[in-house]
Amino acid sequence: MFFSVVIPVYNRPEEVDELLRSLCEQTATNFEVVIVEDGSTIPCKSIVEKYSLRLATKYFSKENTGPGTTRNYGAERSNGDYIVFFDSDCIIPPNYFQCVNEFLSLNSIDAFGGPDKAHPSFSITQKAINYSMTSFFTTGGIRGGNEKMDKFFPRSFNMGFSRKVFEVTGGFSTMRFGEDIDMSIRIISNNFKTALIKNAFVYHKRRTDLKKFFKQVFNSGMARINLYKKHPTSLKLVHLLPSAFLGGTILLLILSVFCSLWFLLPLAIYIIAVFFDSLIRNLSFAVALQSILASFVQLFAYGSGFITAFWKRIILRKPEVSAFVKTFYK
Numbered sequence: 001m002f003f004s005v006v007i008p009v010y011n012r013p014e015e016v017d018e019l020l021r022s023l024c025e026q027t028a029t030n031f032e033v034v035i036v037e038d039g040s041t042i043p044c045k046s047i048v049e050k051y052s053l054r055l056a057t058k059y060f061s062k063e064n065t066g067p068g069t070t071r072n073y074g075a076e077r078s079n080g081d082y083i084v085f086f087d088s089d090c091i092i093p094p095n096y097f098q099c100v101n102e103f104l105s106l107n108s109i110d111a112f113g114g115p116d117k118a119h120p121s122f123s124i125t126q127k128a129i130n131y132s133m134t135s136f137f138t139t140g141g142i143r144g145g146n147e148k149m150d151k152f153f154p155r156s157f158n159m160g161f162s163r164k165v166f167e168v169t170g171g172f173s174t175m176r177f178g179e180d181i182d183m184s185i186r187i188i189s190n191n192f193k194t195a196l197i198k199n200a201f202v203y204h205k206r207r208t209d210l211k212k213f214f215k216q217v218f219n220s221g222m223a224r225i226n227l228y229k230k231h232p233t234s235l236k237l238v239h240l241l242p243s244a245f246l247g248g249t250i251l252l253l254i255l256s257v258f259c260s261l262w263f264l265l266p267l268a269i270y271i272i273a274v275f276f277d278s279l280i281r282n283l284s285f286a287v288a289l290q291s292i293l294a295s296f297v298q299l300f301a302y303g304s305g306f307i308t309a310f311w312k313r314i315i316l317r318k319p320e321v322s323a324f325v326k327t328f329y330k
Contacts, residue, residue, distance in 0.1 A: 001104060003031035003097065003160070004080030008070035010037070012088045013044035015205070019090055020051045028097035031084070032056040034074040039064025068172030068179035071156070075166050084160040089205040091119055099199040100160070110192035111161035111184070113154025114200035118282070122205065128290035129206050129213050131278045132298045135291075137270070139217070139242055139302050152196045153188070156180035157204050165192055175320070178223025185231050210294065214301040221305025225313050226320050239306070246303035249296075 005023065009016055016035065023033060033055050035048050039062065048059045062073055075083045082104075086092065100112070118130035134140040154160070156172075159180060169186045172179045187194060207213040221242065228235040248266075255263040271292050278291035312318045 001030060001082065001101065002080045003082050003084050003100070004075070004078030005031050005033045005084045005086060006071055006074035006078060007033070007035050007086050007088055008038050008067045008074070009035060009040060009044055009088045010064070011040045011042040013042060013047050015088045016044040017047045017050075019086065019088060019092065020047065020055060020057075022092040022094075024051060024054045025094045026092070026097050027095050028101050030101070031097060032058065032079060034058045034078050035060070036070050036074040037061040038067065038070040066174065066176045066179075067156070068176075068183075069174055072171035075171055080163070082160050082162055083166055085156050085158075086202065087157040087204065090116075090157060091203040091205075093201065093203070096200055096202070100197060103195070103197045103200070107195060108193070109195045110165050111154060111159070111187050111194040112197050112200070113152065113160070113194070114158045114197050114202065116158060116204035117201050119203035119205075122203070123208070124284070124286050124290055125209060125294075126205055126207075127282055127284070127287045128278070128294040129210075129298075130204065131281065131287070131291045132294040133206060135274070135277065135295065137274050137277060138295045138298050139220075151188075152194045153181060153184035154194060154196075156183070158200070158202045159183075161187060161192075165190075168192075175223070175226065177219040178227050181223070181227055181234070182230060185227070185234055210297050213294065214297050217298050217301035218305035218308075221302040221307075222309035224306055225309035229313060229320070242299045242303035243306050244303075245299045246307075249300075 007016070007019065020033065023031075035044065035057065037043055037045075037060065043061065045059055045061070048057050051057060058077060060073065060077065062070070071085055084100075096114075103112070116130070116134065118127045122130065132138045132140060156179070165187055168190055169183065172183050175182055184194070207216055224235065224239050252263045252267055274292050274295050275288045279285065279288040282288060282291075313320075
């Protein structure tokens with residue numbers, strides 16, 4: 001079994017350096033690495049060349065078309081039986097491919113994914129963002145962690161599928177946001193089997209500050225409505241929770257001003273729950289405090305993005321909508 005690692009890149013040579021360094025430390029080496037610059041003005045070609053003697057690398061550069069079509073570009077030029085996709089801001093633990101090899105040798109599946117964790121070297125903000133993206137108390141609780149083989153929806157920061165899957169589905173769509181969920185939906189609708197490989201996790205940096213994080217999650221909220229228009233059965237009641245949280249928070253704040261401060265009690269309970277949950281997981285008072293802010297940013301961003309797209313696409317019947325397109329990789 002041979003893997004092709006495909007990585008879309010936009011102006012992130014430092015991150016590519018760290019990612020390739022981690023791939024050099026893999027205990028299983030049955031893979032090639034395909035780097036595709038998506039219209040970068042700060043190329044990472046010299047970084048890739050630095051690792052050419054330690055890794056089987058291929059480097060390509062193309063005009064900017066978005067992450068999905070860039071992944072397809074790399075997949076079309078790869079040779080692996082399975083194609084594995086990482087985001088450029090990931091660090092891969094040494095036993096990643098060993099875990100995948102062992103799992104695939106025992107299970108007949110067509111597509112897989114793994115979780116993400118915070119690396120010890122991450123900043124306090126990055127650890128707080130990682131918490132909010134993986135926590136039960138935020139949208140991390142609805143991001144598809146089901147272990148059932150026909151229900152898991154891999155995400156593109158840590159996603160793999162067979163060559164046959166790529167050929168049958170045609171790869172990722174032209175959607176700028178939510179393209180990985182769209183891909184997973186089409187994989188499952190074509191009766192391919194998917195699975196979560198718990199031990200095949202990656203360290204995912206995500207965004208480096210809360211402003212960039214807000215933009216990222218706002219886009220995710222908008223993407224959910226775009227996905228609903230393409231796949232009507234994909235929208236579940238649970239996807240409405242961030243919007244409900246946003247509306248509920250605003251209502252409680254208004255009631256606390258005009259009626260009683262007791263209306264702030266539900267928010268106080270939520271804040272305490274997030275703080276102690278993050279404290280237990282991260283063993284850091286500073287990360288726990290920032291996790292509160294990151295959780296509110298995430299829920300407000302997702303909820304407002306969802307509402308914005310609902311208004312534009314469902315009420316006003318406009319075509320596919322998105323925001324912050326030019327800053328997708330930033």
